[in-house]
Amino acid sequence: MNTTCRRHIDEQITTHFQKYKKILVLLGARQVGKTTLLKRLFPEAQYLLIDNQSVKNILERYDISAYRQLIHPGAKTVILDEIHLLSNPGRAAKIIFDQMPDIRLIITGSSALSIKNKTSESLAGRKIDYHLFPLTCAEYIYQTGTEAILAPHISDAILNPKKDTSLYPFDVTAIVETILRYGLYPDMVNSPADEKYLHNLAGSVVFQDLLELNLIENRSSAVSLLKLLAYQIGNLINYSEIAARLTMDVRTVRRYIDMFEQSFIIFRLYPFSTNKRDEIGKTPKIYFYDVGLRNALIENFSEISVRSDRGALFENFIIGEFLKLNTYFDLGYSLNYWRLKQGSEVDLVLQKENTCIAVEVKYSAGTITTAFKHRYPKATTHTITIDNFY
Known part of the structure; x- marks a missing residue:
């Protein structure tokens, strides 16, 4: 195993078949490393890429006899990569799972596996979903060889703020400034x-699956919408206002945003409220x-020191990091923001x-706004900055 490519999710994936007999479903955007991870963890597996037309044609027959000819005799683990490209991905997986019980089945999908509704045969009760995201900051530092231990530093910093980045033998600030410019794709x-x-x-x-599966009618409108969202990270989203600016139907705006979210391009953070008026x-x-x-969409890779949006970038980075780690380590937290109508806010x-x-x-x-402290005095409050986040 090439330990330099380790990911936080490795242990969940490798222990899946020890705990469960169910299908392992690995979801994530294109190019986040799904194939690399699975080939590293399961080097003996038979790998079937649905992008290969001949493989796709056989799987589209939905016939166990054809599948037995496709799958090597003695194969113990089979990976169906980008299974959402099939007309009925659930049916194909169900046939293999039900009629070839000795096969450990892994299926992957980028965006569309979770949003495509043409699966007539349900995999309910037969699968467990896992999610792979772009690298975390800790994975990036580990894979570049800067640090020898892969640990969820940012979740530690958020839950138990006590670290000082100056204690590390490497320049954390320089690393995160690079990440804020160029991101964390592997x-x-x-x-x-x-x-x-x-x-x-x-x-x-990022549009490949949505276009191939005819889930967006107008590529130009979708690109314009995604670019507009890129300029508004961390802001409240007004669907009607966006629709008016782009001369789009508000229902189309909502539907495209849903698809972007289910394609693991964006995520929405909803407000925390106890129904106070x-x-x-x-x-x-x-x-x-x-x-x-996001920076590619707005065509801005300028150095962080000269950027007016560095605060929004850092906020996006930290919240995204905790979302990834909350998922990988099953921490169980709900993530929200808090805001008063007159403007006081907690990120x-x-x-x-x-x-x-x-x-x-x-x-x-x-610092945390006093308005939140007064309303929720039992809450733990603290601030994350470039100096204490890792």
């Missing part, structure tokens, strides 16, 4: 500052899973059972 580890790669990702790759209760904010992709509110943690994210310095 290819950026070996090709840092590759703006051409990110432009290609933003211009075509002056608290924002429904309007979401939008963030990107990768800030490098991130974490809740689990009787625990409430309010986090203000500031690039340099800041």
Whole structure:
């Protein structure tokens, strides 16, 4: 095993078949490393790429006899990669799972596996979903060889703020400033500052599945919408206002945003509220899973020191990091923001059972608004900055 490519999710994936007999479903955007991870963890597996037309044609027959000819005799693990490209992915997986019980089945999908509704045969009760995201900051530092231990530093910093980045034998600030410019797609580890790669990702790759599956009717409108969202990271989203600016139907705007979210391009953060009349209760904010992709969309890779949006970038980065780690380590927190209608705000509110943690994210310095402290005196509050986040 090439330990330099380790990911936080490795243990969950490798122990899956020890705990369960169910199908392992690995979801994630294109180019986040799904294939690389599975080939590393399961080098003996038979790998079937649905992009291969001959493989696709056989699987589209939905016939166990054809499948037995396709799958090697003695194969113990089979990976169906990009299974969402089939007309009925659930049916294909169900046939193999039900009629070839000795096969350990892994299926992957980029965006569309979770949003495509033409699966007539349900896999309910037969599968467990896992999600792979762009690298975390800790994975990036580990894979570049800067640090010898892969640990979820940012979740530690948010839940138990006590670290000082000056204690590390490497320049954390310089590393995160690079990340804020170019993001955390795995290819950026070996090709840092590759703006051409990110432009290609933003211009075509992120739309590939949506276009191939006819899930967006107007590519130009979809691109314009995604670019507009890229300029509004961390802001409240007004669907009607966006529709008016882009001369799009508001229902189309909502549907495209749903697809972007289910394609793991963006995510929405909803407000924390206890139904007090002056608290924002429904309007979401939008963030990107990768800030490098976001910068490519707005065509700005300028140094952080000269950017007016560095605060928004850092906020997007920190909230995205905790979302990834909350998922990988099953921490169980709900993620929200808090805001009064007159403007007082907390960037991130974490809740689990009787625990409430309010986090203000500031690039340099800041404090939690007293309005939140007065309303929720039992909440733990602290600030995450460039100096204590890792």
